[in-house]
Amino acid sequence: MEQWKRNLIVLWFGQFLVMAGMTMIIPFLPLYLQFDLGLSDQHEIGIWAGIIFAGNFVTSFIFQPIWGKLADRYGRKMMLLRSGFGMSIVMILMGFATNPWHLLLLRMLNGTISGFAPASVALIAATTPKKNMGFAMGIIQSGGIAGTILGPFIGGLLADTIGFRPIFYLTGSFIFAASLLALFVVKEPFDRSKAAEREQASVLQGFRQLIGIPQLAALLGVTFLIQFAMMSPMALIPLYVQELHGTTANLAFFAGFVGSVTGISNLVASPLLGKLSDRIGAERVLGAALIGASLAFIPQALAGTVWQLLLARFVLGIFLGGLIPAVNALIRKYTPDGMESRAYSFNTSTLSLGNMVGPITGGALSGWIGIQGLFLLSGVMLLANAIWVWMTLLRKRTVNLRRGT
Numbered sequence: 422m423e424q425w426k427r428n429l430i431v432l433w434f435g436q437f438l439v440m441a442g443m444t445m446i447i448p449f450l451p452l453y454l455q456f457d458l459g460l461s462d463q464h465e466i467g468i469w470a471g472i473i474f475a476g477n478f479v480t481s482f483i484f485q486p487i488w489g490k491l492a493d494r495y496g497r498k499m500m501l502l503r504s505g506f507g508m509s510i511v512m513i514l515m516g517f518a519t520n521p522w523h524l525l526l527l528r529m530l531n532g533t534i535s536g537f538a539p540a541s542v543a544l545i546a547a548t549t550p551k552k553n554m555g556f557a558m559g560i561i562q563s564g565g566i567a568g569t570i571l572g573p574f575i576g577g578l579l580a581d582t583i584g585f586r587p588i589f590y591l592t593g594s595f596i597f598a599a600s601l602l603a604l605f606v607v608k609e610p611f612d613r614s615k616a617a618e619r620e621q622a623s624v625l626q627g628f629r630q631l632i633g634i635p636q637l638a639a640l641l642g643v644t645f646l647i648q649f650a651m652m653s654p655m656a657l658i659p660l661y662v663q664e665l666h667g668t669t670a671n672l673a674f675f676a677g678f679v680g681s682v683t684g685i686s687n688l689v690a691s692p693l694l695g696k697l698s699d700r701i702g703a704e705r706v707l708g709a710a711l712i713g714a715s716l717a718f719i720p721q722a723l724a725g726t727v728w729q730l731l732l733a734r735f736v737l738g739i740f741l742g743g744l745i746p747a748v749n750a751l752i753r754k755y756t757p758d759g760m761e762s763r764a765y766s767f768n769t770s771t772l773s774l775g776n777m778v779g780p781i782t783g784g785a786l787s788g789w790i791g792i793q794g795l796f797l798l799s800g801v802m803l804l805a806n807a808i809w810v811w812m813t814l815l816r817k818r819t820v821n822l823r824r825g826t
Contacts, residue, residue, distance in 0.1 A: 424608050425549045429557055431606045432541040433564035435505065435599040439537045440568030442512055442592040443477065445576035450474065453585045458521055469521045475777060476525050480532030482773035486624045488536040489766025492543060496611040497762055498603070501540035505600030508535060509593045516589030532773075538565060539765040544609055546753040546761060554753065555703055558746035559695020563688050570684040627763050635813040636755040637764065639806075640748050641771045643711065646806050647744055648775025650718070650799035653783030655680070657792045665727045675727050682731055683738035690742025695750075703747040703754070704814045710743030711807035718800030722793040751814070 446453070451470045454460045460469065492500040511531045518524040542561060549557040579588045631637050654661075659676040666675055698706040717737040724730040748768070756764040783795050790798070 425545075425553070425557070428548050428607050428609075429545060429560055431599075431603050432501075432545060433560060435501075435596075435603055436538060436541055436561060436564035437568040437571075438592075438595050438599045439505070439508065440565045441572035441575060442508070442568075442596055444569050444572030445579075445588060445592060446474075449576055449580040449585055449588075452580070454521060454524075457585055458518065458524065460521065469525075473521065473525050473528050476528040477532040477535070478773045478776045480529045481535050482532075482770045482777065484533050485536060485539060485766040485770040485773070486628065486763065487766075489539060489543075489763035490624055490627060492536075492540055492762030492766070493759055495613065496609060497540045497544040497547065498607055498609040498611070500536055500762070501544060501607070502600055502604055504534055504536040504540060505596060505603065508537065509597035509600060512593035512596060513590055516586040516593075536766065536769075539769040540762065542749050543762040543765045544607070546749065546765070547611075548609060552699060554750045555695040555698030555706075555746060556692065557695070558749040559692040559698075559742075562695070562742075562745050562749070563691045566684050566688045566691065570681050570688065573681075627760065628767060631756065631760065631764055631767060634755055637752065639809050639813040640752055640755075641768060642806055642809060643707070643744060643748050644768050644771045645775045646799075646802050647714075647741065648772050649779040649782070650714075650803060651683070651741075652776055652779030653786075653799060654792050654795040655780060655783070657783065657787055657795070661792045662727055662730070665724060665730060679727070679731055679734060683734045683741065686735045686738030687742040690739045691746055694743035695746035698743070698747050698750060703750040704810075706743045707747035707751065708807060708810055708815050710740045710747065711803055711810060713740035714744065715800045715803035715807060718796045718803070722796035722800075 450473065451466050454466050454469055454473075460466045488500050488504070508531055511527055511534065515524060515527050518527065542558070545557050545561050546554070576588060579591070583591075632641070658679055659672070662676045662679055663672055666672060694706055694710070714737060717733060717740055720733040721730060721737070724733060749765070752764050752768060753761060786795060786798070
């Protein structure tokens with residue numbers, strides 16, 4: 422088997438385990454705070470649960486560019502192993518927390534040392550043949566999506582079976598095993614002496630240099646808006662499902678199904694659309710997926726039944742499956758040599774920013790425009806982003822094709 426395929430398989434499992442570990446606590450976090458950490462007031466539990474869950478994204482947003490700079494200097498594999506082994510230890514320590522502050526600080530520490538995902542993507546981008554880039558990006562994306570989808574399900578299942586604390590020990594052990602596998606199997610042809618000869622700009626200088634490239638600015642905008650569009654109505658979806666369903670019977674099931682169906686179609690579509698981008702160009706797939714995703718928000722706002730909402734969100738997931746692999750492939754294409762890891766780290770920071778800003782903005786605007794208005798707003802913003810992508814990527818590609826360059 423070619424080395425790039427070995428890297429892809431191992432890092433797929435790593436992405437899956439890391440993302441599953443990040444989302445596994447969602448179903449039982451309030452219960453963990455109540456039964457193991459001693460909180461009793463429901464309002465207090467809700468506040469702590471929100472803060473603890475967001476703490477990981479706050480520190481991840483801040484520190485990702487720093488790790489990206491070090492990855493360009495010392496290698497992506499080193500940063501991948503640093504993150505993997507570090508997160509496995511922190512995850513195990515979460516099982517020993519005795520009060521909410523311990524859990525919050527550990528979640529923030531986890532975000533600080535995280536970076537497995539951007540290091541994996543950067544390493545795959547550096548070791549995969551150009552003709553297979555879209556396919557590889559689709560596969561690695563599907564690993565993270567699968568972990569995000571199955572994480573809450575596995576967490577809820579294990580909570581009922583083995584209790585809360587053992588889940589942290591088990592998850593940490595699996596991440597450690599995945600990191601150990603990456604240590605021995607994943608290979609990266611990284612020349613440290615050549616990297617040391619390059620001028621090492623500061624994080625701020627690197628950001629200015631990368632954001633000054635119009636194509637990269639548009640791609641970072643895509644990443645932010647994807648997360649913003651997905652997260653802004655997320656907290657309100659159970660209430661929307663209740664309104665459409667008209668009864669409390671099986672409400673939790675339908676709310677969970679609506680929340681996960683987008684990830685299921687995304688998981689299936691990512692490798693297929695990634696492979697398509699290898700044939701027709703990532704720019705075309707990105708443009709079509711942006712327009713399709715923006716239009717897919719309209720039937721969500723107009724849904725009259727839960728099944729209509731499910732179908733609309735399933736279609737949305739298909740288009741989202743073409744967005745992230747195309748973005749990752751194009752980031753590699755337009756990033757100057759020696760700054761790939763930094764570019765992917767800034768992209769991850771942008772994603773974390775969308776995870777933070779989306780729910781806050783959605784909650785603030787919901788009182789004025791409702792969840793239907795949030796769906797339409799997301800669609801308009803993605804459509805505007807599609808125009809931006811056309812101006813910076815697609816139009817230039819069309820001109821170059823006409824010139825034969």
